[in-house]
Amino acid sequence: MQALSPDALIIGGGHNGLVCAYYLARAGMKVRILEARNVIGGAAVTEEFHPGFRNSTASYTVSLLQPKIIADMGLVQRGYRVIERPKNNFLPLGQGQHLLLGGSLEATQREIARFSQTDAARLPAYYAMLDSAADLLRDMALEIPPNIGDGAAAMLTAIKTARRFNRLAPLEQHNILKLFTLSARELLDHWFESAPLKAAFGFDAIVGNYASPDTPGSAYVLLHHVFGEVNGQSGQWGHVIGGMGKITELMAEACKEAGVEISLETPVAKLLVEKGHAVGVRTTEGENIHAPKIVANVGPKLLYDRLIRPADLPTDFRDMMAGYHCGSGSFRMNLALDGLPEFTDLPGIGDHLKSGIIMAPSLDYMDQAYQDARRFGWSRKPVVEMLIPSLVDDSLAPAGQHVASLFCQQFAPALPTGRNWDDERDAAVAAILNVIEDHAPGFRNKILGQTALSPLDLERKFGLIGGDIFHGRMSLDQLWSARPVVGAASYKGPLADLYMCGSGTHPGGGVTGAPGHNAANVILKERSFLSRWFR
Structure with a gap:
């Protein structure tokens, strides 16, 4: 009633x-x-997006x-x-190289040490810096921001926020200010020397952010993606059953x-x-x-x-x-698969397939993808993240088959020269699948069905203006x-x-x-x- x-x-x-x-x-x-x-x-x-696949x-x-x-x-x-990801991210890098982050700190450091002993040694300090800033975000997430000019109430909130910030050590204050203002590249260049590691961390700076890792302020988007938790574990991501x-x-x-x-x-x-x-x-x-x-x-x-x-x-x-400003430059796909992808740089079935699989080997790759999107409407080599949730949730696909989520970046919210996403969607999908095919040959042959949501589709279906996942x-x-x-x-x-x-x-x-x-x-x-x- x-x-x-x-x-x-x-x-x-x-x-x-x-x-x-x-x-x-x-x-x-x-x-x-x-x-x-x-x-x-x-x-x-x-x-359900394909018969038997959800x-x-x-x-x-x-x-x-x-x-x-x-x-x-x-x-x-x-x-x-x-279900927590056993590893956070897997980056196939080409030429038989890969980077696999997550699990214990020691395991991550061993992996990074294959590229840079210096970076491996600096990792705990980097994590501590992020944790300190993320703690501030966690404290403020359930607070009501003051409206500037609202008198005493705004003043009291501002004082409370200032006191919280002032309790931090000067170095922590310095790092937080940098996180809010620097580009992701500036931040990561300060901490690390290895291009694959900077790519792994820099990816978070462009997720849902129609920008280059060189864009001032993109470091904050990186931080925004790490202030959460799964099952009490800070900074973790997971699959909901x-x-x-x-x-x-x-x-x-x-x-x-x-x-x-x-x-x-x-x-x-x-x-x-x-x-x-x-x-x-x-x-x-x-x-x-x-x-x-x-x-x-x-x-x-x-x-x-x-x-x-x-x-x-x-x-x-x-x-x-x-x-x-609205428009996050994102393109979303779901795939029904007849089998698992086989990545040239790390063959076989393992924890890497239960991770976020990031196909973007460097910050330069991400910047070029953005410049491409600005010029042409989408990158000919976009940034692609793949998750395969059916590996931990067998309710999503028939036995022996799988679903893959593709979250792809650097697609213009509105195409230049008056072009329409309805006319360009298939070409963008082809560019996305080409990237995966480069890393996992034969992947296309495993696709049984798919859905593809351009920025315009995301706006129509979910009311996300310009496809902006952050509103x-x-x-x-x-x-x-x-x-x-x-x-x-x-x-x-x-x-x-x-x-x-x-x-x-x-x-x-x-x-x-x-x-x-x-x-x-x-x-x-x-x-x-x-x-x-x-x-």
Whole structure:
């Protein structure tokens, strides 16, 4: 039965929308989620893409999901299970060379020592530097950034943040400032001399980031990818049994138990605004749905450029949003395979196939891929990461067969010279498969079926403008009190009773749940204050 008069409407049923809905409902609010697709979960879904083959459609690996949210929603008790990668990354380098990172520190150092004894010796200090910075991010992930100019509240938050930073040793402060401002190459050149090792670490700097490893600020994106954990192990990544959709399936279960109503196939066409207040939404079917609180789990570009009339927004806010950068340069594929790939540089079946397989042997390769994409629309030799989750989760494919996730970088959010991704998709797929074929000859012959999502496809299917998996670039000008823009950092924009809970807010992209958690806190604190004031 449809709930009457919801206290809050949430636009979009991705993981952050589910997290926000859960906390609001647990506090006694009537909540309704409006999801455009016929499946809950947003970009974190598991779907059949070829007869008998299932895989995570978009988001494909887990690390950043907040432990507090896992515990509060009872996800482990509901069946949440993650298998850690035995090795973090495998880089086939050509000419019989490879780099295999992960496992114990000692094992990683032995591997690196094959290329540089100096780099192997420096590795513990590098890890310690990253851990120190990642600890700061972990501490701040579930905090509400201050809106600059918000008076005493903003001042208190700023003081708290400054005190946390001041407790660090001068060297730690120095390193954190470098991480936020340097390019990935500048950072890694300072630490290491081996090109393969710099490639392994530098890959994280361009994931979901349409940029070169030489782009200033790209070092922060590297850091953003290491502040998570799996099964209590910091910095680890893993495979969710059942795919990423298992996370949102269990979140939806928790939400329903808390009383949340979930409406599928209910896309929102427009936000209803009256006298500077968000009062409801209009669906594509023409239904008007009203609620005292509207919470957007869509990106800021989608929300403010497409769902709200320009006349309903202040001019200065429109100007700031016009400069909000979206478009992560990503291309996503799923493959149904009749067997496992055989890599020339490390033949056979082993832990390397359960790792993130990164086909980009150097920072120079990554930079060239970016320059190619800027010039032609996509790289003729793109950066390709492959995961084979069916090696640890046999529910995804028939016995003896496998699924592979391909997450590929350096594809222009919008093609130059007016070309359309619908016309260029097949050529881009061919370039991706050529890269894999170079490292694993005969790979094409193992493909039984595939799906391919260009940046335009990601926008159409999941509402990711420009295919941006982070809902907006993760650069210093779009972080913390400036995410998405200055004055709209505390999960609220210029319209009263409108809130944001997606990755376009702090702490940014990835399956973290933190924006949903934090937005719910803002709403509940305001509600508590008003109930005390007017009772």
